[in-house]
Amino acid sequence: MKHIRLMAAMLLYMSAYAQQKDYPIQPVPFTHVNVNDNFWKPKMQVNADITIPYILKMCKEHGRIDNFLAAAGKRENKVCSEFPFDDTDVYKWIEGASYALQVSPNKKLSLYLDTLIAIIGAAQEKDGYLYTFRTIKPAVLHEWLGAQRWQKDSILSHELYNTGHLYEAAFAHYNATGKKSLLNIATKNADLLVKTFGWGKVEEYPGHQIVETGLAKLYRITGNKQYLDLAKFFLDVRGPNGESYNQADKKVVDQTEAVGHAVRAAYMYSGMADIAALTGDKKYLYAIDKIWDDVVNKKLYITGGIGATGNGEAFGEAYDLPNMSAYAETCAAIASVYWNSRMFLLHGDAKYIDVLERTLYNGLLSGMSLSGNRFFYPNPLASVGQHDRSSWFSCACCISNMTRFLPSVPGYVYAQNNNDLYVNLFMSNSSNIKLASGKINIAQITNYPWSGKIELAVNPEKAGSLTLHVRIPGWAQQQPVPGDLYNSINTPMTVSMLINGKPFSYKVEKGYAVIHRTWKKGDKVSLDLPMQPQKIFANEKVKADAGRFAIQYGPVVYCLEGPDNKDSLVQNIIVDKMAPLQASYHEDLLNGINTITGDGEASKRQLNSSDLITTKQKVTAIPYYAWDNRGSGEMEVWIPYTAVAARPQPAATIANKSIVTASIKSKSLKAINDQFEPADSKDNTVPYFHWWPKKNSTEWVVYDFDTAHTVSSSKVYWYDDGPWGGCRIPAAWKIYYKKDGEWIPVKTIGDYEIAKDKYNTVTFETVKTIALKLEVQLPVDNATGIHEWIVE
Ligand SMILES: [Zn+2]
Numbered sequence: 146m147k148h149i150r151l152m153a154a155m156l157l158y159m160s161a162y163a164q165q166k167d168y169p170i171q172p173v174p175f176t177h178v179n180v181n182d183n184f185w186k187p188k189m190q191v192n193a194d195i196t197i198p199y200i201l202k203m204c205k206e207h208g209r210i211d212n213f214l215a216a217a218g219k220r221e222n223k224v225c226s227e228f229p230f231d232d233t234d235v236y237k238w239i240e241g242a243s244y245a246l247q248v249s250p251n252k253k254l255s256l257y258l259d260t261l262i263a264i265i266g267a268a269q270e271k272d273g274y275l276y277t278f279r280t281i282k283p284a285v286l287h288e289w290l291g292a293q294r295w296q297k298d299s300i301l302s303h304e305l306y307n308t309g310h311l312y313e314a315a316f317a318h319y320n321a322t323g324k325k326s327l328l329n330i331a332t333k334n335a336d337l338l339v340k341t342f343g344w345g346k347v348e349e350y351p352g353h354q355i356v357e358t359g360l361a362k363l364y365r366i367t368g369n370k371q372y373l374d375l376a377k378f379f380l381d382v383r384g385p386n387g388e389s390y391n392q393a394d395k396k397v398v399d400q401t402e403a404v405g406h407a408v409r410a411a412y413m414y415s416g417m418a419d420i421a422a423l424t425g426d427k428k429y430l431y432a433i434d435k436i437w438d439d440v441v442n443k444k445l446y447i448t449g450g451i452g453a454t455g456n457g458e459a460f461g462e463a464y465d466l467p468n469m470s471a472y473a474e475t476c477a478a479i480a481s482v483y484w485n486s487r488m489f490l491l492h493g494d495a496k497y498i499d500v501l502e503r504t505l506y507n508g509l510l511s512g513m514s515l516s517g518n519r520f521f522y523p524n525p526l527a528s529v530g531q532h533d534r535s536s537w538f539s540c541a542c543c544i545s546n547m548t549r550f551l552p553s554v555p556g557y558v559y560a561q562n563n564n565d566l567y568v569n570l571f572m573s574n575s576s577n578i579k580l581a582s583g584k585i586n587i588a589q590i591t592n593y594p595w596s597g598k599i600e601l602a603v604n605p606e607k608a609g610s611l612t613l614h615v616r617i618p619g620w621a622q623q624q625p626v627p628g629d630l631y632n633s634i635n636t637p638m639t640v641s642m643l644i645n646g647k648p649f650s651y652k653v654e655k656g657y658a659v660i661h662r663t664w665k666k667g668d669k670v671s672l673d674l675p676m677q678p679q680k681i682f683a684n685e686k687v688k689a690d691a692g693r694f695a696i697q698y699g700p701v702v703y704c705l706e707g708p709d710n711k712d713s714l715v716q717n718i719i720v721d722k723m724a725p726l727q728a729s730y731h732e733d734l735l736n737g738i739n740t741i742t743g744d745g746e747a748s749k750r751q752l753n754s755s756d757l758i759t760t761k762q763k764v765t766a767i768p769y770y771a772w773d774n775r776g777s778g779e780m781e782v783w784i785p786y787t788a789v790a791a792r793p794q795p796a797a798t799i800a801n802k803s804i805v806t807a808s809i810k811s812k813s814l815k816a817i818n819d820q821f822e823p824a825d826s827k828d829n830t831v832p833y834f835h836w837w838p839k840k841n842s843t844e845w846v847v848y849d850f851d852t853a854h855t856v857s858s859s860k861v862y863w864y865d866d867g868p869w870g871g872c873r874i875p876a877a878w879k880i881y882y883k884k885d886g887e888w889i890p891v892k893t894i895g896d897y898e899i900a901k902d903k904y905n906t907v908t909f910e911t912v913k914t915i916a917l918k919l920e921v922q923l924p925v926d927n928a929t930g931i932h933e934w935i936v937e
Contacts, residue, residue, distance in 0.1 A: 165368065168422040168490035170567065173578050175556030176247050182573035183737065184594065185554055188510075192551040193245045195517035197254075200238050200548050203537055209235050210264070216280035217267035227539050229278040229289050230303040230353070235261070236310035237545035243314070243321035244552035258318070262326045269330055273337035275311065276304050295341070298352055299387065305351035305379075308334055309412075312359025317549075319366060328366065335363055339371045343378050350383040352391055354409050357416025358483070361423060377420050380413070380429070390457050398428040401435040403444055403460045407452025407472075408542075410460065411480030418487035430491065437488060439463075441500060442628040447681060447695050447782065448511070448702050448769055449504030450524050452477040456869050464686040468526035468783055470829040475512030475521055475543035478504050479550045486557060489569070493562070495656025496627040498569045499619040501557065503626065505570075506594060507702045510770035513547050515736050520544045521773075526704075526782040529716060529832045531813040533777035559587070564611040567657065571599050571674075582609045585664075594699045595730055595739045597621070597674030608665035614657035615642070620700055621674045630684050633697075634722075638675035645669055674699070678726035678741045683783075689830060692790030693783035694720075696741050696766050698728055703741050703766035707778035711747060711762045715779045717794040720745035720764055722786040735771040742766070748788060750796035750820060757793050777812060792831075795820040799856065799936045803848035803916075809836060816932070817846060823932045826865040826874070826901040833864040835930030837871040839923060846919045848936060856882075857911040858937045860904040861919065864930025873927040874899050880907060883916040904935070 180186050204210055208225025212232065215223060239261065242254055269275040274294060278287050286292070289301035298304045315331035318324065338356075341347050351357075360376035363369070380397045387393025389404045392413055403410055414433050421429040443463035445451060450473025453461035458474055461467075481504050489497035511524045519534035522543045538544065558574060560567040563581045571593040578585050584606040591599040603613065621640050625631045642651065642658060645668060651658045660670070676699045683690035696703040707713035726743040734740065745764035748757045764784075772780045785791040795801040800818040807814060816832035823831050836844050863874045878897055881888040891909035898905040917936055923929050 165365070166423055166425060167365070168487070170490045170493055170560045170562045170565075172486070172490065172556050173559035173561055173576065175244070175553050177578060178555035178558050178574050178576040180555045180558075180572055180574045183592065185572050187736065189245075189248070189551055189554065191515075191517035192241070192548060193249060193251075196513070196548050196551075197238070197242055197245055199518045200234070200241075200545055201257075203541070203544075204234050204238060207231075207537070207539075207541070210261070212277040212281065213264045213268040216277040217264055219264075219267070222282050222284070224278055224281055224283045224287065228303075229276075229287055229301075230306055230540075230542070232275075232277055232307045233303075233310040234541050234545040235265070236307070236314040237549040239314040239327065240310075240317040241545070241548035241550075241552060243317040244549070247321040248552060255322070258322075259324075259326065262318070262330070266326070266330050269333065273333040273335075275330065275334050276307055279304075295347065295349060299349050299391075299393070300352055303353055305338075305356045306353035308338065309351070309355030309357070309359035312356070312363050313549075316359075316362040316366060331359075331363060332367060332369075335360065335369075335372055335375075339375055342375060344382075348382055350387070350393060351379055353406075354379075354392075354413040354416060358412065358419055361416065361419040364423065373420070373423055376416065377424065377426075380417060380420060383413075390459065398432050400432050402439045403436050403451070405460065406458050407460055407477040408458065408474060408480050411451065411477060411484045415480065415484045415487055418484065418491055422487070422491060433484075433488070437484075437497075438628070441626055442630055445500070445626060445630060446471060446473055446508060446526060447503075447625070447631055447683070447697075448473065448508035448524065448526060449481065449500065449506075450474075450478055450508035450526075451481050455523065464684065464688070466683075466687050467689045467830045468781075469528065469832065471523065471525045471527075473508055473524040473526075475509065475524060476546045478509035478512065478524070479546050482509060482550070482557070490560065493567075493614075493655055495569070495616045496619065498557075498616055499624075499627060499656070502570060502618065502700045503620075503702075505554070505557070506700045507769050509550070511772070512543055513551075515771065515774045520547065525780075526769075527716075528773075528777070528780040529813075529815055529819065530707075530777045530779060531811075531816070531832060532773065532780075533812065534773055565614060566611060567614045567616070568601065569616050580611060582611060583607060585611070594701045595676075595737075597672075597676035597699060599672040599674070601670040601672065603664050603668045603670065604666045605664050608663060610661070610663045613660040613664075613670070614654075615660065615670065615672060616657055617653060618674065618700065619656070620679070620697060623679075625679075625681050625697060630687070631681050632684075633679045633681050638677070640675060641673040643671040646671070676728075678703075678728055678743075680722060680726075690783045692787040693785050694722055695782050696726065696784070698739055698741060701739075702769045702782060704769040704772055704780050704782045705764065705766050705784060706772045706775075706780045708775045709740070709765035709767060713778055714747070714794060715781045716792040717748050718745050718762075718764055718781070719748055719759070719785050719788055719791045735767060735774055738768050738771055740765050740767055745784075748791045748793040750793045752796050752798065757788055757791075759788070792819075792821055799850060799854050800848060800934060802851040803936075805846065805848060807834070807846045808844040809839070811835075814846075817934050818848075820933070823862060823864075826863055826932070827867070827870070828932070829864075829866065831932070833930050833932045835864055835872050835928055836921075836923060837928035837930070839928050841925045842923050844921045844923060844929075846921070846931065846934065847916055848919075848934070849916045850914070853913055853915050854936075855911055855913045856917065856936050858906060858908040859917065859919070860906040860935045860937075862904050862932040862934075863899075863901065864932050865901050866930075867927075871928050872930040873924050874901055875921045875929040876924045877922040878905075879920045880909065881918040881920060882912045882914040883918070884912075884914065888918050904933075
């Protein structure tokens with residue numbers, strides 16, 4: 146009996162793999178790529194040593210594990226955390242921990258995983274359903290849940306989102322350990338989904354995508370085609386009558402533009418790529434090709450970040466890429482890497498790796514501090530100090546996503562197709578790869594991304610012919626990103642390549658130097674990519690970058706940060722677009738980085754004149770990913786080369802010389818007297834201060850003057866991001882002055898004006914005082930914000 150079962154299982158396995166269609170190009174698994182460089186290896190080590198234990202601790206402290214225990218009946222029927230998708234943090238942690246185990250065995254971690262998986266198994270209902278927020282049977286169901294299973298999944302419940310992360314974790318855990326404990330939980334759940342969803346059954350689409358790629362992975366492991374069919378169903382059932390917010394306003398095959406929530410979108414495009422690869426469906430391919438063009442030509446930050454607006458965590462309009470308010474969620478950067486890697490596997494074109502590499506080294510890596518325990522959710526491209534990494538978020542998606550992603554980085558270095566071997570990323574490593582013609586060891590020695598010199602050692606077990614595809618990055622050919630969103634004006638750059646020290650001719654196809662020859666042990670390819678500071682300019686349709694350039698050195702995008710520049714200021718800096726820039730390596734700075742320096746100017750406003758005062762100064766840039774590791778402060782990626790684009794240091798007005806305090810603690814107090822003029826009340830591209838999420842309360846801001854001043858008027862520009870945001874102009878406001886330690890209302894001449902999109906002025910009988918207080922009555926249902934408060 147046992148024997149027959151084993152035979153049946155083997156047959157199932159063989160038939161599944163014999164018939165399985167998949168990506169024509171396959172990645173070389175990260176377990177075969179032993180990265181030993183000075184850049185990624187230490188970061189993966191920090192993830193293993195610091196981040197993984199830290200996130201487990203935080204998951205415990207923030208009720209994530211207790212939810213599973215409660216669902217398993219091992220503690221009281223109480224939900225112990227805030228969001229129905231909190232289960233995914235545990236699944237993502239398992240994924241990261243499993244991947245880390247594959248690289249360096251850890252008995253304690255392995256044992257803990259077993260325990261945790263047993264708890265998850267106990268939290269699973271008999272028929273396979275697994276979703277702690279319902280199974281716990283709390284006295285009151287969370288408002289995002291329908292009374293019935295999956296009833297509100299297309300809106301808010303995230304039941305299928307949790308499930309998708311369960312499958313992703315099960316795939317990782319099974320591959321890492323060979324144990325089926327989590328896989329069995331996952332397939333039991335997937336079998337329930339197969340029974341429940343489909344044409345003629347429940348015809349609902351997942352509100353937050355990821356179950357599609359998860360099911361594709363389960364299909365790859367088990368060969369059970371029902372999982373693949375279900376993944377395709379979940380895509381085909383989307384649209385056309387839903388919201389663009391979750392890409393359900395059109396059938397997926399009719400979508401041509403990236404819209405809505407960026408993480409959901411990029412997970413969905415990844416799912417479409419998987420199904421296209423696994424089924425050969427050309428319609429999916431056509432749609433994601435179009436959408437990809439839309440993103441890289443119109444909606445991609447120079448850092449690789451996607452999803453420009455916090456309003457719905459979504460893609461913005463074409464070319465609308467604000468810097469200070471950039472959302473560019475860490476999860477979206479990770480999702481973009483998943484998507485671009487799949488696009489490469491489908492098409493074999495290096496342009497996808499160009500986007501992947503840009504994202505990896507910049508807008509993704511910025512998501513975590515060098516210390517491994519502080520995280521960005523949005524990744525802005527400019528700051529006056531209001532942004533700072535955080536140790537935790539109640540919605541912890543970006544944190545757990547980072548830890549599941551980092552250990553898998555070596556998996557993006559190589560790919561293969563029969564006897565074609567692709568070298569996509571550059572980092573020192575030694576890798577054993579099995580090609581159709583036999584085994585080969587390939588090794589890289591490089592100091593990338595600080596140097597463009599790469600030594601590739603090709604050591605086949607026995608001499609034989611194979612085709613090496615070495616990626617020539619777009620950045621090395623003045624093409625920072627495919628398309629015309631960004632361009633570079635530097636002098637021509639030359640890529641040089643030698644085999645065994647001698648020049649040779651090669652053709653370039655789809656962004657790769659294609660080298661077809663008979664390779665033998667000891668063969669060496671020396672690649673020299675032209676690394677130099679490059680100035681990048683945005684398409685003129687990107688208003689936010691007008692009159693500005695960004696600095697790039699190899700794949701790394703740079704920024705100016707306070708600690709490296711005079712008076713810790715950078716918003717006031719102007720650098721001529723022809724100014725020479727120099728790179729130099731600093732071993733002791735931010736774990737070892739290249740800085741870029743050049744000559745620039747600082748600009749400052751003056752009283753009673755619109756002319757700016759400019760003074761020459763040295764300007765220093767650091768890699769964008771490394772900012773905010775020395776405390777929060779000023780930062781800027783896009784550097785003005787015209788005075789019009791700069792944000793000069795404020796003039797020494799009464800307001801600007803004052804010490805600002807408010808009824809709440811805020812990193813944005815500086816915005817109130819920074820003299821940055823908004824375009825209108827909802828302008829979030831310049832700093833503003835706000836009281837959100839407070840409402841219907843009386844709040845205040847105080848200016849403590851440097852000395853007693855005689856004042857008789859005051860004007861306020863309110864921040865109001867209605868109708869979507871949470872701030873409105875106030876219900877009322879009032880000015881007080883300080884007299885003998887008491888706050889006395891000023892005697893106004895006329896009314897307190899309350900209007901949007903302009904300064905609201907009040908004049909009053911002259912007083913001599915050392916402080917003014919602005920009292921604000923918040924509207925009943927909203928907060929209020931302040932762009933600027935001027936005193937005269
Ligand atoms: Zn996130």
